[in-house]
Amino acid sequence: MYNSWEELKKDCMGCTKCELCRTRTNLVFGTGNENAEVLFIGEGPGQNEDLQGLPFVGRGGQLLDKFLAAVDLDRNKNIYIANMVKCRPPQNRDPLPAEQEACIGWLREQVRLMRPKIIVCLGRISAQKLISPDFKVTKQHGEFIEKGGILFMGTFHPAALLRNPNQKPDALEDFLKLKEKIKEICERTY
Ligand code: URA
Numbered sequence: 001m002y003n004s005w006e007e008l009k010k011d012c013m014g015c016t017k018c019e020l021c022r023t024r025t026n027l028v029f030g031t032g033n034e035n036a037e038v039l040f041i042g043e044g045p046g047q048n049e050d051l052q053g054l055p056f057v058g059r060g061g062q063l064l065d066k067f068l069a070a071v072d073l074d075r076n077k078n079i080y081i082a083n084m085v086k087c088r089p090p091q092n093r094d095p096l097p098a099e100q101e102a103c104i105g106w107l108r109e110q111v112r113l114m115r116p117k118i119i120v121c122l123g124r125i126s127a128q129k130l131i132s133p134d135f136k137v138t139k140q141h142g143e144f145i146e147k148g149g150i151l152f153m154g155t156f157h158p159a160a161l162l163r164n165p166n167q168k169p170d171a172l173e174d175f176l177k178l179k180e181k182i183k184e185i186c187e188r189t190y
């Protein structure tokens with residue numbers, strides 16, 4: 001258990017709890033406002049993220065930033081962004097269950113320190129790990145589910161939206177629902 005982001009980040013940056021530590025260039029701890037009420041969680045770093053040490057900095061990240069901006073959210077101001085695993089899986093394969101299990105402790109500590117009101121799962125990997133193992137993004141996107149005092153919502157992964165642009169209107173609807181929910185229950189976000 002950590003009492004400060006500084007200590008947590010320092011220990012996390014040296015993590016060797018799973019094999020992904022061997023192939024990383026940079027560990028991607030997360031970015032944004034550590035006091036945010038809204039936390040976004042992706043899957044894991046891709047190539048650009050691994051090279052820069054920051055989450056969602058490639059094409060998917062640019063698209064994510066557009067959706068965020070559409071609802072007055074900004075990774076440099078009022079949200080935080082992290083991933084299920086903090087080191088890049090080779091060839092961008094899905095992180096293995098064992099890797100997710102090894103890594104989730106770091107995310108738990110981030111959540112404990114941040115105490116977000118809302119967690120948005122970007123894509124199947126984080127939604128199935130954090131909401132329910134059989135979560136189906138195409139069916140359950142945009143639904144808010146309460147767990148342990150935090151509201152969870154799953155939506156499309158930006159990379160999926162790049163592959164299937166026809167899902168963008170549905171994704172935008174999810175972000176608009178998120179905005180309404182934030183207005184309802186958050187105090188410092190807008
Ligand atoms: N995809 C993710 O899930 N996370 C990132 O940080 C980048 C791409």
Ligand code: SF4
Binds near residue numbers: 017018019020099103
């Ligand atoms: Fe540690 Fe997570 Fe990186 Fe594995 S993916 S080495 S558990 S930080």
